[in-house]
Amino acid sequence: MAEEHIWPLYGLRVTTPRLELRLPDLAALAGLAAVAADGVHDEARMPFTVPWTDGGPEARARTTFQHVLGTVANWRPEEWMLSLAVRYGSGDGDGDGDGDGGRIVGRQDLGATDFAVTREAETGSWLGLAHQGRGIGTEMRAAVLHLAFAGLGARCVTSAxxxxxxxxxxxxxxxxxxxxxxxxxxxxxxxxxxxxxxLDRAAWEAHRTVPVEVRGLAPCRALFGV
Structure with a gap:
């Protein structure tokens, strides 16, 4: 039995011209952990409120692996965190031809508590050091914002x-x-x-520049509480 028949979120796909975002299976999760192990930021500074990148490559890989599995295990419609692996060069376009086609480059999260009532979600993300500076961070955030507003009917999305x-x-x-x-x-x-x-809906609409397609959302809607 395919994973998405048990847990429909494995069938969810969010794509842009250069990216594909999806919940990683075990093989993709191992790849995501390897990206984290290679480094996410300059070790002299900590950009996260929870310093999960401390402890060296092996610790970063294990933390990443456990985090994503934990989001699946602890998911409830009243409180959820969708942690999507970001693949560069797997969207609807052809990438930029630099040889990174289909490579996992980072993680994009979308989470909420009591979303059915508040219609408010929050985003968080990280991108491997080797993949920064090419606009990927903007594109992957735009992708998950489309999922939140157009797909799930969010009123606003927060970040920090x-x-x-x-x-x-x-x-x-x-x-x-x-x-x-x-x-x-x-x-x-x-x-x-x-x-x-x-970010409220009006501001999101006014600043949309990235084409985004969402597939496989229908069987997931109850899991999001909508």
Whole structure:
């Protein structure tokens, strides 16, 4: 029996001209873990509120592997986290011809609590160091925003980034997010400032530039609580 017959989310596909986002099976999850092991950011700074990248390559790989499996095991319509592996060169287009066709490059998350009531979700993501600086981060966030707004009927989507993480903040600005306040968090024993961001449906519509296609959503809708 195919995985998607048991867990329909394995059949969900979100594609852009260069990317395909989907819940990874075990083989793809091993590939995603390998990308994490190779590095996600400069080790001198920590861009995440939860420092999951500490501990070296083997620890990063195991954390990634366990996280995605945990999202499946703990999924409830009232509280869910969709962790999608991002493949570069597997979308509807041909990629940019640089030899990266079909390569797993990072992870894009979409999560919510009581989504059926609030119609509010949040995003989070990471991209392997070797794949940064080519607009992939913007494209994969645009893909999951389309899933949230067009596919699931979200009213707004939130995100957050350290104030000293200009790359993440630039992606949010490009996609239409508005500032939503600051919060101080403890990371590695130090106080860090996080900027919250919010994107409503009107701003999403006004800033859409990436063509996105969603397939396989119908059998998943009950799992999202919609």
């Amino acid at each position: 980034a350290m104030t000293d993480n200009p790359a993440s903040l630039a992606v949010s600005r490009k996609l239409g997010y508005a500032p939503d306040g600051l919060v101080t968090v403890a990371v590695r024993g130090e106080a860090r400032t996080v900027r919250r961001l919010r």
